Structures are given as structure tokens and as C-alpha cells.
Amino acid sequence: MTERLIIAGSGGQGIMLLGKVLAEAALLSNKFVTWLPAYGPEVRGGAAHCMVIISDDEIGSPYIDQADTLIIMNQLSLAKFINRRKDNGLMIINSSLAESGKLAKAITGKFTDIAIGLGNIKVANMAALGMYLAHKKIISLKNIEKAMRKMAPKDKPELLKVNLEALKKGMEI
Amino acid sequence: MDSEKRQKESRVKLLITGNEAIAESAIQAGCRFYAGYPITPQNELTAYMAHHMQDRGGVFIQAEAETAAINMVYGASAAGARAMTSSSSPGISLKQEGISYLAGAELPSVIVNIMRGGPGLGNIAPAQSDYFQATRSGGHGDYHCLVLAPSTVQECYDLTALAFELSDKYRVPAIILGDGMLGQMMEPIVVTKFRAPSLKQSNKPWALTGCKDRKANVVKSFYLKEGDLEKFNLKLQSKYQKIQREEERWEELFLNDVKIVLVAYGSMARIAKGAVKALREKGKKVGLIRPISLWPFPKKAFAKIRKQYLVIEMSYGQMLEDVQLAVNGQAGIEFLGRSGGGVPSEAEIIAKVNKIYHG
Numbered sequence: 001m002t003e004r005l006i007i008a009g010s011g012g013q014g015i016m017l018l019g020k021v022l023a024e025a026a027l028l029s030n031k032f033v034t035w036l037p038a039y040g041p042e043v044r045g046g047a048a049h050c051m052v053i054i055s056d057d058e059i060g061s062p063y064i065d066q067a068d069t070l071i072i073m074n075q076l077s078l079a080k081f082i083n084r085r086k087d088n089g090l091m092i093i094n095s096s097l098a099e100s101g102k103l104a105k106a107i108t109g110k111f112t113d114i115a116i117g118l119g120n121i122k123v124a125n126m127a128a129l130g131m132y133l134a135h136k137k138i139i140s141l142k143n144i145e146k147a148m149r150k151m152a153p154k155d156k157p158e159l160l161k162v163n164l165e166a167l168k169k170g171m172e173i
Numbered sequence: 174m175d176s177e178k179r180q181k182e183s184r185v186k187l188l189i190t191g192n193e194a195i196a197e198s199a200i201q202a203g204c205r206f207y208a209g210y211p212i213t214p215q216n217e218l219t220a221y222m223a224h225h226m227q228d229r230g231g232v233f234i235q236a237e238a239e240t241a242a243i244n245m246v247y248g249a250s251a252a253g254a255r256a257m258t259s260s261s262s263p264g265i266s267l268k269q270e271g272i273s274y275l276a277g278a279e280l281p282s283v284i285v286n287i288m289r290g291g292p293g294l295g296n297i298a299p300a301q302s303d304y305f306q307a308t309r310s311g312g313h314g315d316y317h318c319l320v321l322a323p324s325t326v327q328e329c330y331d332l333t334a335l336a337f338e339l340s341d342k343y344r345v346p347a348i349i350l351g352d353g354m355l356g357q358m359m360e361p362i363v364v365t366k367f368r369a370p371s372l373k374q375s376n377k378p379w380a381l382t383g384c385k386d387r388k389a390n391v392v393k394s395f396y397l398k399e400g401d402l403e404k405f406n407l408k409l410q411s412k413y414q415k416i417q418r419e420e421e422r423w424e425e426l427f428l429n430d431v432k433i434v435l436v437a438y439g440s441m442a443r444i445a446k447g448a449v450k451a452l453r454e455k456g457k458k459v460g461l462i463r464p465i466s467l468w469p470f471p472k473k474a475f476a477k478i479r480k481q482y483l484v485i486e487m488s489y490g491q492m493l494e495d496v497q498l499a500v501n502g503q504a505g506i507e508f509l510g511r512s513g514g515g516v517p518s519e520a521e522i523i524a525k526v527n528k529i530y531h532g
Contacts, residue, residue, distance in 0.1 A: 020188075020359070027188050027361045035188075035359040060447025061519055062358045 001056050003138050004064045008049035008081050009073025014125035019050035021129065024147035025139045026054045034062035047076060054138060071128050074098055092131055094124065109173045115166060123166035130170020185364045191329040191355040192217035194362055195285055198333035199257050201367045205231035206249035206256040208242040212264045213297045214353035215287035219259065239264040243271030250280040251392040253380030255337050259285035262303050263294055272346055273312025277394025281340040285349045287356035290513045298514030299353035299440060304491035307350050308468040315406055317413050319347040320467040322438045326360035334367045343416055350467060354440040416469055423471035427453060427460035433526055434478055435461045436496055437485040445485050448522035459526060475499040481529060485517055486510045
């Protein structure tokens with residue numbers, strides 16, 4: 001099994017963090033994993049994406065040309081990565097910020113709206129991760145939660161709580 | 174595979190970037206002095222040192238410039254400390270005078286170059302175009318640095334500690350040569366606790382530790398008296414010959430039954446390895462030599478195989494020259510390279526191999 005994901009959006013949407021949570025959970029699942037950020041001179045507001053590969057075998061290139069899964073968090077990223085998905089690949093689109101029309105094997109969720117509803121716009125990324133978990137059974141919810149607990153700042157328990165809520169909402173879509 | 178076995182075991186695992194793995198390894202290996210100046214794509218290394226060095230009994234200095242940083246390393250090393258600096262390509266160019274002095278004064282030191290595109294200020298994309306500079310004495314004089322090229326984050330961790338060991342052993346500067354992709358990517362590593370010698374324990378009778386009750390030591394690279402410098406150079410050369418005999422390192426894959434041997438190092442070797450595995454699945458007899466030590470270049474790896482070679486680099490052919498020297502006209506050599514931010518992809522490698530295979 002090798003799962004190649006590209007996660008894309010704009011700087012500030014927690015794109016890197018989404019990838020890191022997934023990578024950390026893959027580590028806890030005893031998988032091989034790589035996480036590669038696209039880094040540029042710009043950060044907040046600019047384009048941001050990261051590439052995550054999860055595998056049962058040693059991973060060669062951490063760079064992904066054609067992805068098994070695309071998680072797209074805004075319109076610009078949809079235009080940029082629409083051709084980077086394998087023929088049968090899964091595409092998850094944040095329909096709060098991207099208009100996808102009718103794309104084959106694309107599923108959508110209003111992740112940003114969900115996040116606003118929970119009182120913290122920043123957790124849209126975890127809602128998207130929840131939807132991914134519901135559709136691909138590669139990493140268990142248990143290990144994702146474990147990874148989130150490990151990574152969350154200990155002095156702000158309310159942050160972990162709202163992130164977990166967003167994850168659950170995403171899974172229920 | 175040793176690395177595969179290690180990944181599967183449930184020992185202490187960390188998910189960190191290559192840059193952070195180098196920094197953590199250095200601290201564990203007893204590095205207690207770091208001086209650097211920020212530059213992408215190696216900033217996580219400097220940041221990690223800033224965050225951790227002081228708490229772990231070391232000194233972190235953000236120097237006013239790269240030149241200052243390398244000269245601070247000279248001072249710390251002369252005093253007997255394990256010392257390190259890091260930068261990326263343009264910053265490493267600035268350090269070359271200092272590296273020549275370190276080699277001339279036989280001072281152990283570790284210099285990390287997380288390569289980016291060049292020449293000049295270039296860009297911040299991964300590259301391997303500083304191979305010549307690292308392996309051919311980038312500064313003036315007849316000297317060499319030991320050069321180790323990690324290919325995984327685990328190796329960033331393992332080879333940095335080794336670089337300190339070898340640098341102390343031979344009293345030569347050691348370079349960790351990585352690239353922006355390896356520096357920035359995260360991968361799980363298995364943490365081993367290196368046994369670092371303390372300053373007092375480390376056997377450095379030449380170091381400037383205060384000369385009460387003993388003869389004063391002198392650390393210098395200046396030999397004016399007739400014949401002295403030649404004598405010193407001959408001493409260096411015999412040391413380099415010993416390193417060449419004893420410190421070649423490489424990994425090989427599928428060389429038993431092979432028609433085309435790919436040669437790549439660092440991040441490029443990961444991509445080449447992916448191509449080799451994909452080609453093997455299609456029944457193509459393809460193998461891989463991955464140099465781990467770039468100086469000394471692992472010539473022994475090439476001695477037994479007289480097959481077609483394909484050298485792949487993120488440059489327009491630098492390691493290629495070492496392969497040519499190692500093969501010495503006894504086998505065919507093809508080349509695939511991109512630079513300035515271009516990275517040969519698995520698909521490009523496969524296409525090139527197929528062309529050679531059937532051509």
C-alpha cells in the first residue's frame with residue numbers, strides 16, 4: 001500500500017499542519033511516511049501545499065507527480081492541482097471557498113463554514129481531514145486523535161477540543 | 174533492509190525534518206558550539222540550535238555574517254570543543270576561506286551545506302550543484318574535507334554524529350552535504366543515544382586548553398621557514414590517503430544481475446531508487462550505487478562492475494567526473510541531470526533507462 005496525498009490551500013489555512021497530523025498518525029501506525037512542504041518566500045495569504053506519502057514500504061521520492069488523494073482548500077489550489085490526480089484518485093474540496101462544478105470522484109464539504117460554526121475558522125483543515133478519514137481507511141481515527149493530543153499545546157485544552165469537534169463534523173458529512 | 178527493520182520496530186521515533194535531525198544529532202554527539210547565519214532552506218537547523226543549545230550546555234551564536242561564523246568555529250575547535258556551522262550554498266561560498274584555514278590548522282569541525290540553486294544568489298529550490306566545491310577543496314590550498322551525503326532523515330541523524338567522530342579522528346573538517354528537499358522534509362527517525370565524549374574526556378592533546386604544567390600548544394596554518402610547508406603538506410597528503418583507503422562508504426542495490434547501474438546520491442538517490450524498483454518490477458535488470466561518502470569517493474564500488482552506468486544528479490554533471498575517474502574508460506557512462514531547481518523525476522529516469530536499454 002502506498003498512499004500519495006497533496007494538500008493545498010492558502011497560507012494560514014493550516015495546510016502544513018493537516019499534513020503533519022496525518023504524518024504523525026502514520027508514524028503511530030508504524031507506516032513509512034514522508035512530509036514535504038512547498039516553501040516559498042511567501043507564507044500567509046500566499047499559495048501553500050504539502051505532500052504526504054504513507055506506505056508499507058520504504059519511500060523513494062517524497063515528491064508527488066500524480067496523487068491518490070487531493071485535499072483542496074481554496075479555488076486557486078483547485079486550478080493549480082486539478083490535473084495532479086490519478087485517474088481513479090479521490091478529490092476532497094472545500095466548497096466554502098472553491099466552486100468545483102461536476103468533477104468525477106470529487107467530494108465536497110463546507111469545511112470553512114463548519115469551522116465558523118464551531119467558533120474557530122482555523123479548524124477547517126481538521127474538518128477536511130475528518131472527511132478524508134471517512135473515505136479512506138488507511139489511518140485510524142484512534143491514531144489521528146492520538147497524534148492531535150501529542151501535538152496540541154498542553155496549556156490550551158480548548159484548542160484540542162475544537163479541533164476534535166471539527167474532525168468529527170468532517171467525518172459525518 | 175536495515176533501515177526498514179528499524180522503522181518497523183517500536184523504539185523511540187521522532188517525526189522531524191532533515192535539518193532538525195542534523196541539529197539534534199550534533200547536540201547528542203557532543204557539539205557544544207554552534208555559530209550560523211540564517212539562510213533558506215537550512216533555517217530549521219539554525220532555529221533548532223537556537224532553541225536547544227543553551228538548555229543542553231552549549232553555546233549558540235547567531236553570527237553577524239557567515240565568515241564570522243566559520244571563524245568562530247575555528248576558535249571553538251582550537252579550544253577543543255566539538256563545533257559546527259551550517260548554511261546553504263551562497264553562505265557556504267562565503268565560508269570557504271575559513272574552511273581552508275580549518276584544514277590548514279587541522280581543526281576538527283562539521284560544516285553543513287543544505288544546497289540550493291545557484292550560481293550567485295540563485296533560488297531556494299533543492300540542488301546538488303556544490304559537489305565540486307565540497308569535494309575539491311572549495312578554498313585555496315591542497316586540502317580535502319570529508320564529505321558525507323545523507324539520503325534520508327534517518328541518515329541526516331546518523332551521519333552527522335559520524336561526521337564528528339571522523340573529523341576528530343583525522344583532524345579534518347567534515348561536510349554534511351544535503352539539499353533543500355532533504356532539509357525540509359519530515360520523516361520518522363529512530364533515536365539512538367550517541368555516547369558523546371565530554372570536553373575533558375576527549376583526547377585532544379593539541380587543543381588550547383591552558384598550558385599550566387605543560388608546553389604551550391600552537392594552532393596555526395602558517396609555515397614560513399623553508400621546507401616546513403611542504404613537510405606539512407606531505408603529512409596532510411598521507412592522512413588523506415589513509416582516509417581514502419578506509420572511509421569509502423556507499424549503498425548498493427541489485428548489483429548481482431544487472432545491465433544498467435544507476436548512480437545517484439542524496440535526495441536524488443531516493444528518486445533513483447524508486448525508479449530502480451519500478452523498473453525491476455517490469456523485469457528490467459537495473460541496479461543502483463549510492464555514494465554515501467562523496468570524498469573519499471567510493472571507487473571500490475565501481476571496481477567490480479563493468480556495465481553500463483547512468484549517473485543522475487541535480488546538476489549538469491559534477492559527480493559524473495568522479496564516476497568517470499572510477500570507471501576509467503572500462504564501461505559506458507550516460508548522464509541525466511537538471512539544475513537550478515529542476516529535479517529529474519522518476520518518470521524521466523525510467524524513460525532514460527528504457528532508451529539506453531533498447532538503444
